[in-house]
Amino acid sequence: MxxxxxxxxxxxxxxxxxxxxxxxxxxxxxxxxxxxxxxxxxxxxxxxxxxxxxxxxxxxxxxxxxxxxxxxxxxxxxLWPRSASQQVDVVRWLSWNSQHLLRHGGSLYFEYLVKPLFGLGEPDPSKVSEAQDSFRRFAGVLDQHLKGRKWLLGDDLSIADFSVAVMLPYAPRCAIPLDEFTEVRRWHDQLNAFDAWRNPFPARPAQAGANA
Known part of the structure; x- marks a missing residue:
């Protein structure tokens, strides 16, 4: 592969x-x-x-x-569960993330990291505020869901966890209001225990250890 x-x-x-x-x-x-x-x-x-x-x-x-x-x-x-009900839950979270949390976190990523990289100007305060408000709305849904659960599906880690959390490593650099959501932060801290999550990209000869 x-x-x-x-x-x-x-x-x-x-x-x-x-x-x-x-x-x-x-x-x-x-x-x-x-x-x-x-x-x-x-x-x-x-x-x-x-x-x-x-x-x-x-x-x-x-x-x-x-x-x-x-x-x-x-x-x-x-990571891909065997039971049909859990498979439905995985697909539900993948779909939810693509339409909501990733979408709004991605807007902040664009404003703070993509625009400087390609010389597109400074972050737009109105777009930042709008994206933060929308992120907060859906992070609140996630925060409530995670109460009493270790992972999105309960006790079992799945690809849904990797997908839904993908914007959170960029929170400090992109003004993503992660720290406002205790359960989401706790859940992300658990993912950070995995070296594969902290350092997902292979080292490149010209830029060893570089992550964006």
């Missing part, structure tokens, strides 16, 4: 799951600042020109959540 990635949130969760599972994967860094995601050879495997992308034999899998699912199945890992 070959995992194409860059050091941004969506590839982060795919890389974290791959490291957590200890799978034999070849990593290929794609430099967004050089537009490498638009090269014909990359578009041949992912016509969306987005990251991450996993190539497994003749199959090319786009989208980080699908990649995590594929990796968990490949490893026969409990």
């Amino acid at each position: 070959k995992l194409y990635y860059c050091e941004t949130p969506s590839p982060r969760k795919a890389c974290a799951v791959a490291r957590y599972l200890g799978l034999p994967i070849e990593y290929a860094f794609v430099d967004l600042t050089r537009g490498e995601q638009t090269r014909p050879d990359y578009l041949a495997i992912n016509p969306n020109g987005k990251l991450p992308c996993l190539v497994d034999g003749e199959r090319s899998i786009w989208e980080a959540d699908a990649i995590m699912f594929h990796l968990a199945l490949n490893a026969e890992s409990e």
Whole structure:
């Protein structure tokens, strides 16, 4: 398997799951600042020109959540639960995250990290305030759900935890109001106990140890 990635949130969760599972994967860094995601050879495997992308034999899998699912199945890992009811819960949280928490956390990531990287100006205070208010709304839902639960599904870690938490490592740099939510912070601290979560990206020769 070959995992194409860059050091941004969506590839982060795919890389974290791959490291957590200890799978034999070849990593290929794609430099967004050089537009490498638009090269014909990359578009041949992912016509969306987005990251991450996993190539497994003749199959090319786009989208980080699908990649995590594929990796968990490949490893026969409990990160993809066996019971149908828990599988429904995983899909529910993946969908919820993509529409809500990731969306608003991603807006803050864009304002504070993407704009400086590409010379797009300073954070827009009105957009920051709007994104923070929306993040708070849905983080409150997550905070209530986590009361009395170790992980999103209860006692069992799953790919849903890796997906829903993906914006939280960027909280200090992106003005994400994580510290306002005790249960969410406690849950994220548990993920931080895993080296695969703290350091998901493989070291690159030209930039050893660099994470974004």
